[in-house]
Amino acid sequence: MSSFVVALDVGGTSMKGGLVTRSGEIIHTDRRATPRDRGPAAVVATIRSFIDDLATAGDGTPTGVGLAVPGLVTADVALYSANIGWRDVPATDFVPLDVPVMLGHDVRTGGLAESVLGAGRELSDFLFLPIGTGIAGAVILHGEPYGGSAGWGGEIGHIPVFPEGEPCACGQIGCLETYASASAVARRYSARATSSAAPALTDTVPTASPTASSPAIAAHLATSPAPASPVTVPTASPAPVTAEQVAALTASGDPLAMEIWGEAVEALSLALATYTLLLDPSAIVLGGGLAEAGPLLSVPLAERLGKRLAFRDAPPLRQAALGMSAGMLGAALLGWRAAGFADAGANWSPDVLKSPRVA
Ligand SMILES: [Zn+2]
Structure with missing residues (x-):
């Protein structure tokens, strides 16, 4: 033995x-x-x-x-x-x-x-970013995780990305996690599917439209087409929607799912641009449930991150x-x-x- x-x-x-x-x-x-x-x-x-x-x-x-x-x-x-x-x-x-x-x-x-x-075996400095129920990061410097002065380091999920945005369970406003965690993607899809479908179900509700909770999101919504096809998720007594289902709907071209997914990608690109400019990682290693979506997440994220950074290249994204x-x-x-x-x-x-x- x-x-x-x-x-x-x-x-x-x-x-x-x-x-x-x-x-x-x-x-x-x-x-x-x-x-x-x-x-x-x-x-x-x-x-x-x-x-x-x-x-x-x-x-x-x-x-x-x-x-x-x-x-x-x-x-x-x-x-x-x-x-x-x-x-x-x-x-x-x-x-x-x-x-x-x-x-x-x-x-x-x-x-x-x-x-x-x-995934970081050949790398010295990188960010490990598991995206699941929440979002946290492991800042890897010289091959070792860095926790900061008191152990709070790596809380990238609570970086404010939309300062006028939605409240986070942590007490702050507009945290990355509020838009881009797997549970946030599922919750935001369900909420907006329900609210946009409400008029069809009850004639008493006046013209409800997807509510934009921040100027950034409002601007985004203003330039996005309204959902053109019926949402495939039941709305009378909505079944819980998973992030995996939102990913599948996004891949199939569902407008609302694409909207929610796009906002998650937007939030991630903002946080990762900040991280990249601060710490110059050689890669960003995506993990957790949302990363299971593979190219559906990594391709648009790499593109938006690249566009955000003007004077330097974006680090490559890798799958955990x-x-x-x-x-x-x-x-x-x-x-x-x-x-x-x-x-x-x-x-x-x-x-x-x-x-x-x-x-
Ligand atoms: Zn937070």
Whole structure:
């Protein structure tokens, strides 16, 4: 039995665990629900028992443990997570074994994995940008994720892109995440589909039109043709629309979907132009659910980003390589680093990356 580390990617709804050997082989994976609704102590207890079960599956004592967790975090303490509700949890509280442990921020740990093992393997400086329920970035400088002075670095999802725009759940106005996250794309499509279809359903509603919530969006709407074809999403009791469905509608030429998609691309191009001018990345690595749309996202985004930048080239956009496994693989790197193997991952073969994805 070769030595292994326990790697755990703790998300708001589920946890992905794995056992990863010194050569990068994933010998076991498992997942478990995050019992967020039962409070932070229950989440910590669940993590402890999950790590115990994973170690048991490995048939031996792990060499180290690495955890990717949300919120503010140092290598030794999970300082704060609004999502889970914990404060100042020492790394050792998560681990029922007397082995070295290292914590990492969830997105930055995924970025570390992309840097060492994935799309950024040949790159020194890049942005890892997972676009999912929210948007966060891992700023990779000299191959390592950079968290800033206090751990707030990389919150590109809350860069204001339309300052007179829609309120964000964070308390600010017009954040990138409000327009371009997968959930924002789905929510904005549903809202506008419902509002523009309302007159047809109830004669009492006067001429409702898609409401523009910001001058920038209003200007955009003013130059865009009104939806010419019926929206294919039911509006009487709207079924939840996913970003994937909006992407499919965009690809099929649905005007409203193209509108929403275009605004997401516009928002992303603004934020990425800012990032590019500040940090001169050699690439931008797109990940998360929205990036699954592939060229539907990357082609117009590259074009708009290029047009925004007048005196320099735009960095190339790349697709993330590790998918949903990035956080777990990054946690494995942290586990090996905790055990004293700072070069972990350097000689893991590309075949390792074809290991089965975490279920
Ligand atoms: Zn925000």
